[in-house]
Amino acid sequence: MLGRASLSAAPEIDGVRSAPQEITRRRAFWRAEWFLFLLFVAPNLLLFGIFSYWPMISNLYLSLVRWDMISPVKTFVGSANYAYLFNDNEFRMVLRNSAVFTVGAVGGSLLLGLATALLLNQKLRWRNGARAVLFAPTLLSGAAIGIVWVYIFDPRFGLLARLLGGIGISSPSWLTDPAWALPAVIIVYVWKNVGFSTVIYLAGLQAIPQDLYEAARVDGAGVLWRFRSVTLPMLSPITFFLVITALLNSFQAFDIIKVMTEGGPVDATNTLIYYVYEQGFVAYNAGRAAAAALVLFAIMFAITLFQLRYAEERVHYA
Amino acid sequence: MTRTVSRRKVLTGAAGVAAAATATVGNVKRSTAFAAPAVIKQAEPISVLYWGSYSAALGEAEQAIVQMFNESQQDVRVEYQFQGTYEETAQKLTAALQARQAPDVSLLSDVWWFRFYLANALAPLNDLIAANEVDTSDYIESLYNEGVRDGVSYWLPMARSTPLFYYNVDAFAEVGLEEAPEFWSQLVEVAPELVQKDGDTITRAAFSHPTGASYIAWLFQAVIWQFEGAYSNPDFTILINEPDGIEAGEFYRSSTADGWATLPADNEADFANGLTASVMASTGSLRGITENVGDKFEFRTAFLPKAEEFGCCTGGAGLAIMAGSPPEKQEAAFKFIEYVTSTEGTTFWSQNTGYMPVRKSAVESEEMQAFFEENPNFRTAVEQLPLTQPQDVARVFIPNGDQIIGAGLERIVINLEDPQVVFDEVANTLTEEAQPVIEAIAALG
Numbered sequence: 001m002l003g004r005a006s007l008s009a010a011p012e013i014d015g016v017r018s019a020p021q022e023i024t025r026r027r028a029f030w031r032a033e034w035f036l037f038l039l040f041v042a043p044n045l046l047l048f049g050i051f052s053y054w055p056m057i058s059n060l061y062l063s064l065v066r067w068d069m070i071s072p073v074k075t076f077v078g079s080a081n082y083a084y085l086f087n088d089n090e091f092r093m094v095l096r097n098s099a100v101f102t103v104g105a106v107g108g109s110l111l112l113g114l115a116t117a118l119l120l121n122q123k124l125r126w127r128n129g130a131r132a133v134l135f136a137p138t139l140l141s142g143a144a145i146g147i148v149w150v151y152i153f154d155p156r157f158g159l160l161a162r163l164l165g166g167i168g169i170s171s172p173s174w175l176t177d178p179a180w181a182l183p184a185v186i187i188v189y190v191w192k193n194v195g196f197s198t199v200i201y202l203a204g205l206q207a208i209p210q211d212l213y214e215a216a217r218v219d220g221a222g223v224l225w226r227f228r229s230v231t232l233p234m235l236s237p238i239t240f241f242l243v244i245t246a247l248l249n250s251f252q253a254f255d256i257i258k259v260m261t262e263g264g265p266v267d268a269t270n271t272l273i274y275y276v277y278e279q280g281f282v283a284y285n286a287g288r289a290a291a292a293a294l295v296l297f298a299i300m301f302a303i304t305l306f307q308l309r310y311a312e313e314r315v316h317y318a
Numbered sequence: 319m320t321r322t323v324s325r326r327k328v329l330t331g332a333a334g335v336a337a338a339a340t341a342t343v344g345n346v347k348r349s350t351a352f353a354a355p356a357v358i359k360q361a362e363p364i365s366v367l368y369w370g371s372y373s374a375a376l377g378e379a380e381q382a383i384v385q386m387f388n389e390s391q392q393d394v395r396v397e398y399q400f401q402g403t404y405e406e407t408a409q410k411l412t413a414a415l416q417a418r419q420a421p422d423v424s425l426l427s428d429v430w431w432f433r434f435y436l437a438n439a440l441a442p443l444n445d446l447i448a449a450n451e452v453d454t455s456d457y458i459e460s461l462y463n464e465g466v467r468d469g470v471s472y473w474l475p476m477a478r479s480t481p482l483f484y485y486n487v488d489a490f491a492e493v494g495l496e497e498a499p500e501f502w503s504q505l506v507e508v509a510p511e512l513v514q515k516d517g518d519t520i521t522r523a524a525f526s527h528p529t530g531a532s533y534i535a536w537l538f539q540a541v542i543w544q545f546e547g548a549y550s551n552p553d554f555t556i557l558i559n560e561p562d563g564i565e566a567g568e569f570y571r572s573s574t575a576d577g578w579a580t581l582p583a584d585n586e587a588d589f590a591n592g593l594t595a596s597v598m599a600s601t602g603s604l605r606g607i608t609e610n611v612g613d614k615f616e617f618r619t620a621f622l623p624k625a626e627e628f629g630c631c632t633g634g635a636g637l638a639i640m641a642g643s644p645p646e647k648q649e650a651a652f653k654f655i656e657y658v659t660s661t662e663g664t665t666f667w668s669q670n671t672g673y674m675p676v677r678k679s680a681v682e683s684e685e686m687q688a689f690f691e692e693n694p695n696f697r698t699a700v701e702q703l704p705l706t707q708p709q710d711v712a713r714v715f716i717p718n719g720d721q722i723i724g725a726g727l728e729r730i731v732i733n734l735e736d737p738q739v740v741f742d743e744v745a746n747t748l749t750e751e752a753q754p755v756i757e758a759i760a761a762l763g
């Protein structure tokens with residue numbers, strides 16, 4: 001700031017100046033400017049470098065070696081770790097689980113979030129209380145939630161079994177039946193995260209100008225029509241934001257799975273992030289874990305690019 | 319004693335080429351020369367960092383024994399840090415070794431110590447054993463020998479266990495079984511009567527398996543022997559997919575396919591709550607199960623049932639000293655190990671946990687005998703011990719071998735997949751994963 005001010009003031013005071021002098025001054029200015037820039041950026045860059053970029057680079061290196069994290073020797077194996085992953089039945093299952101989990105978790109929390117937001121946008125009694133209750137799980141620790149839900153899901157004495165029993169349905173073995181474990185984990189994830197979508201959607205709903213609805217009403221649009229033509233398009237930036245954050249978060253959902261199922265039974269809830277953990281810190285295959293982590297990174301990177309490139313064009317910013 | 323030490327010296331000469339090996343040996347030599355005077359000179363006690371793995375009733379006992387040691391002498395002060403399960407302790411130790419922040423002494427389970435040994439991370443203990451005049455012949459031989467490689471001891475037995483058959487006496491009496499079944503077939507016969515159902519939900523199973531993460535592969539080690547099979551030969555030839563192994567796999571498959579066994583999240587909790595009439599579980603679970611069952615029903619422990627013959631393995635954890643610790647700390651850490659595995663130490667530990675006493679003198683002591691008299695469930699493990707064997711290398715020496723076999727067993731028990739198909743795949747994986755170990759062992763000479 002100082003540099004710029006003194007420079008802009010300089011010509012008026014000096015009147016005429018020789019060209020070489022001007023160049024030196026200019027250089028000094030840019031040097032000062034760069035210095036200032038670095039001063040502001042360096043701490044951040046340094047932290048990013050140490051905690052983000054450097055680990056990414058060493059991860060790339062680790063994905064090319066065979067190493068058990070204990071032995072002093074890392075054996076270079078080229079692309080063998082990647083070859084292993086793509087020939088591994090378990091890894092295919094893991095990719096499938098990740099896809100199902102992501103679609104279920106993102107779809108569930110967005111749809112339910114929108115529905116509850118619409119409901120809570122009505123003038124109901126206890127509305128504020130309901131909002132607080134709905135948002136609360138978002139703030140709780142995933143590990144604690146997981147443990148409580150393990151009891152809720154128990155087919156013999158769990159709360160859910162009682163409720164289902166009340167309407168004459170016998171409870172599935174949620175967490176020990178491979179067919180039900182992934183849905184169970186998705187339910188818990190959605191339960192934990194729906195409050196966040198609700199709150200964001202609610203803010204979005206309240207930001208929609210009422211005159212749009214009035215105009216639509218004048219044109220003879222019914223409730224559903226108004227929802228489709230006014231509410232949804234006006235919410236699209238919110239939806240876009242939620243889809244991105246929910247997608248990236250759901251890919252990294254670890255705590256609930258670790259606590260509730262440890263990826264089981266028989267890998268039924270083993271997702272990419274859990275697989276990375278399992279390969280790295282249970283099986284001690286640093287190479288395979290690193291390769292799987294890069295696959296996860298590539299998927300998330302591709303999703304982000306795709307969203308920025310295509311999805312954003314369809315978003316309506318008011 | 320002198321014999322083992324001299325054998326080790328011969329080994330030292332042979333391993334002279336391996337830089338790491340010589341480095342650790344150098345440490346130990348220095349330690350015997352200098353550390354002892356250092357202990358005397360120092361007014362401040364030497365502090366030793368100990369990493370342990372037990373929670374609940376076992377954790378209290380672990381903490382108590384550390385405290386007892388600290389109060390018993392002035393020279394060494396052990397700081398106890400709980401690190402989570404066996405797996406988590408090993409994870410953290412791995413990270414700590416990388417960061418050079420490792421503890422001086424750590425608890426390591428049967429499936430973990432060997433990896434740290436292969437990485438030259440464990441200190442050889444023979445010199446320390448000799449310097450402290452520890453009578454190793456008093457250790458129960460099979461337990462002590464499991465931690466010995468080429469005549470050198472690296473891993474001393476502390477919390478050693480065998481699987482036991484736990485059964486609900488009340489439930490078994492209902493179906494006319496007055497004693498534990500001697501053969502699995504006897505259990506299978508009455509199993510349908512033991513099972514209780516509410517609609518399709520089994521509210522009481524006849525038997526329950528643990529998950530892969532809770533070491534189903536440890537228990538199946540015993541079962542595969544009962545069917546005259548094995549996981550592997552000592553030379554890492556994998557045998558799990560041989561006909562005897564498949565037969566054992568078929569038996570496990572039938573247990574859930576025929577609807578008398580389950581695989582719940584926590585089979586020991588299920589047993590303690592009457593949700594299953596029997597389980598196989600570690601001796602180390604005895605104290606916890608006894609407390610959790612309380613007065614709800616009567617339960618007993620028994621030898622494992624037989625299939626074609628009797629089979630039972632040892633397991634559990636032992637103590638090891640880190641090779642990277644300074645010599646005086648190694649010395650101090652050994653004092654702690656000596657105390658924990660002493661007759662008094664192991665007696666205390668055993669009575670408070672259910673783990674087996676690791677010393678013959680402790681088993682035979684009046685105190686222990688009186689305790690057994692009062693708590694017959696605790697005696698079973700000691701009586702069964704002479705019939706047990708160390709586990710096959712496929713589970714304990716192949717990295718992740720336990721989890722690889724466990725995952726296969728889950729497929730068989732939960733998904734009811736064909737044991738032949740599953741075990742063929744498991745055998746392939748085990749063979750592949752064994753290669754680095756075979757190479758590492760060869761490199762150690």
